[in-house]
Amino acid sequence: MTTTAFLGLGAMGFPMAAHLARRASAQGGRALVWNRTAARAADHAARHGSEAVDLGAAAQADVLLTCLPTSAEVDEVLAALQPHLRPGTVWVDCTSGHPEAAARQRALLAEVGVTFLDAPVSGGTNGAQAGTLTVMVGGDEAALRRVEGELAFAGKVVHVGGSGTGFAVKAVNNALLAVNLWAAGEGLAVLGRAGVDLGAALNVINASSGRSNASENLIGQRVLSREFPATFALGLLAKDAGIAAELTATVKGSAPVLAQVAALMRGAAGVVGPEADHTAALKLIEAMNGLELR
Amino acid sequence: MTTTAFLGLGAMGFPMAAHLARRASAQGGRALVWNRTAARAADHAARHGSEAVDLGAAAQADVLLTCLPTSAEVDEVLAALQPHLRPGTVWVDCTSGHPEAAARQRALLAEVGVTFLDAPVSGGTNGAQAGTLTVMVGGDEAALRRVEGELAFAGKVVHVGGSGTGFAVKAVNNALLAVNLWAAGEGLAVLGRAGVDLGAALNVINASSGRSNASENLIGQRVLSREFPATFALGLLAKDAGIAAELTATVKGSAPVLAQVAALMRGAAGVVGPEADHTAALKLIEAMNGLELR
């Protein structure tokens, strides 16, 4: 009988933790939840049958899961939990964190016998609700195999390498999202200036070799529709693209396009505002081209 | 009873013209074919029941179709055909041509009563064989509707705007292919330097938001496999990305990422050679990062 504790009930974490509660109910385990704003944890307990606890109680879980905005918040929670942790716990951090943070966090936790896995997820809020998230995991593979069954929110769990590599893959994935999204915006802006019907052009591209997740699932629904629903903040995508750029520097690699787009995303966040949906980055392209993508 | 003539029996044109021959056989029409190297046309006739003809005979067709390497070859064929053309013919150019060439070609043909449609295709040799190509058409929509039924190689036909816009959409689509492909290469190179298993990383990306046609259908089969099968030449992709860059200049648009990648593709063609498969562009990324993507 396993006890899990899920810390961070945001747009992603809330439905992810619901899957843990459902599994605990079915398997006879316990699903603890914690959130900075306690009312949200209480709401989770009421809706999904989890147990809202304080950090001291959460630290007693067999499997600790975190899903926070950045590695900085994980550092804070880790500092608060550290006195309460017990050897044998596995900490699964689903934050889109920083590879260098993973090294530091893994080492700190190893001192108290806790295994740290960096395990960011992909699939968005839809995937979180459906329980079909892809989890990319860096760190000790044997520890992953012990807890893998508890990740009830996952459709796919892939071990990608040593500590920090989960964060690295996630950062690169999101950098590719940023590139594919931005480039699609540029392409449509040029076509718009050339008098092309953008809906027809997108239709063609999505049936052709230039298609991407961004062109298929974001441009039509969010940009051409002028809706820009704020589900994944531009500031967070700019952060992730920036992590990929820093990783490139750390490994002394050369990635001119990822670097350029990371800069443009940061610039777009400056112009459009970091709270806007990530697709609103294309409003900078619109300003640079003097037209609206519609 | 319609007579079609297909000019240019290359890797794409050969199977495309076979669909025309099949349709003519079923519908009672004629399917003429012509190729610079006449033996290839004779071979097509033998295999698919088309009629190999000279340019003068081809010019008498109701629907003329061309599928040549660049607009320059179309100009040459057009000059040779012009004395023989007759009013009412519709010319469907499936070349990945240049929007400025379309304007010139459309005007020249209008003088002899021939309607020019720029109608490049997407889907590769697989799509050409299966008859599922996407055709993006610029020019007179009524003329398109008259001949649309003859495009037996098409799975989808989309009218995207006035003359030249078909070429424009194709150039932008291929520029997006170039960007998505190059960026995926950069991302994997950085991950490779960080010690990540690239097969696992690609597996994750293809289940996540950074995926694209390039990551799903090219990187694994052609790059990580080290096969680089030469189906679509790097020099042609560099040409197409260059057309998108020139189009951007023509419409006074701003597309910094498309511009950068067009330059990198041209540079890669310089380093790797224009005859290599387009995915071999990533060998320049490998040289810049001191590793092989495998």
Place this chain on the structure above:
Amino acid sequence: MTTTAFLGLGAMGFPMAAHLARRASAQGGRALVWNRTAARAADHAARHGSEAVDLGAAAQADVLLTCLPTSAEVDEVLAALQPHLRPGTVWVDCTSGHPEAAARQRALLAEVGVTFLDAPVSGGTNGAQAGTLTVMVGGDEAALRRVEGELAFAGKVVHVGGSGTGFAVKAVNNALLAVNLWAAGEGLAVLGRAGVDLGAALNVINASSGRSNASENLIGQRVLSREFPATFALGLLAKDAGIAAELTATVKGSAPVLAQVAALMRGAAGVVGPEADHTAALKLIEAMNGLELR
């Protein structure tokens, strides 16, 4: 005794033509001037002793000089002059024109026995007034040597190659100005965010290896001063950087940084307005970085 005719009395042309008038007065020749707005030519005659004439009279000059916004205006003037031109005239076009326009213009004029030299200038309004402009000349070198003495506004005249190469060098020079200016703006924006005193930083850079004409003569006087005096329009610099990008495509070269900056300049012109001084392009950098360069 030579007759010159100077067409286009803008911010550059007006003082350039004054040098021709001064030379004619000293040497016994004639200095004709023409301007689209005739009053400006009359003003030039009154101030500098030139002769304001119509296009028909200007066409009779031994040396015809043009200094117009773009090659399009040169085409218009050429069409108007063509019936009046006489063999033996040398046409020196000081416009920052397009290499492809030079080919066309040279061929047209050769039909009537007129030699076309593309001869753009560098040095700005200060250099025009001081008579110290650098002239970069493409075309027939013997013709250049015959008329070189008449270029009284020049401090330096350099023959750089065949027809169109003068325009090519000018476009690349201005593209380098664009790159050096933009990069200096980026560098200072980053330093500004890091809390560095920008005046001190500029002082250091201008005594160090990162200095450029842009850092030495533009950033301090025009940007940090917040004056942005409109002497060279952003739209024209974007046009020149665009010519360099198109030239790159024409020669199938690879210039990723020039391409990116041409796109950013065009984008900045879209955001800031094409009439602003070229240094105001850095206001886009400011928006992207959330700070003012001061």
Place this chain on the structure above:
Amino acid sequence: MTTTAFLGLGAMGFPMAAHLARRASAQGGRALVWNRTAARAADHAARHGSEAVDLGAAAQADVLLTCLPTSAEVDEVLAALQPHLRPGTVWVDCTSGHPEAAARQRALLAEVGVTFLDAPVSGGTNGAQAGTLTVMVGGDEAALRRVEGELAFAGKVVHVGGSGTGFAVKAVNNALLAVNLWAAGEGLAVLGRAGVDLGAALNVINASSGRSNASENLIGQRVLSREFPATFALGLLAKDAGIAAELTATVKGSAPVLAQVAALMRGAAGVVGPEADHTAALKLIEAMNGLELR
């Protein structure tokens, strides 16, 4: 009577320390020198009248100066010196170091009463020999004023802000050098493909608005001459451009051109080798354009 100690007698440090020895001889002070390879320090003492010492003795100086390849070597020397340091010493680090290293180093030294100033220099080996280096200093301004007179190798000393800002300005300066150099190479490559005489083109650019220190002092002497004398290694310039890129990330700034060029410099170092002169980066441009710049 002041005692200085200069640690790191490389291509820059050797002549810099000679100025300290000359000053000590004139003023009655002592000039200690240390080098990892002791023979080089002995040689310095023999040639310039300095005193070759071990690290323990060097730690007793009033002013400690370091000039090492990267901040990592400074960290090593600092660790070795720390037990021997005494309060009141000012440490002037002339390394082209990392802003984040400055924060760490300043804090460590403050614990033992030593003031750390980040004080990188610009001017190259020529400036080091002539004693005309520009020194850009971050950290406590009062401490700088106390020791400024000892910096006998300087032609100009500028305080640019708090701790780390000296390194930041140096990194940005070198990033600008990288951009200006690379862009000049691209421009000449395009002109070369267009058939322009590159010597003439460079002559024009250096008299025009596109000129930079790179075009004036590097392209002609080192690139067009095909000499590429190895005075400043490409790997070090790539490192500096990378520091500027990381600084951009740290301050959440947006610098797309600096980012792109940092990536291209790293890529060029991968292709050409990090030990080559920094101007040899342009050999990657040559490969991408299929021509030699000469």
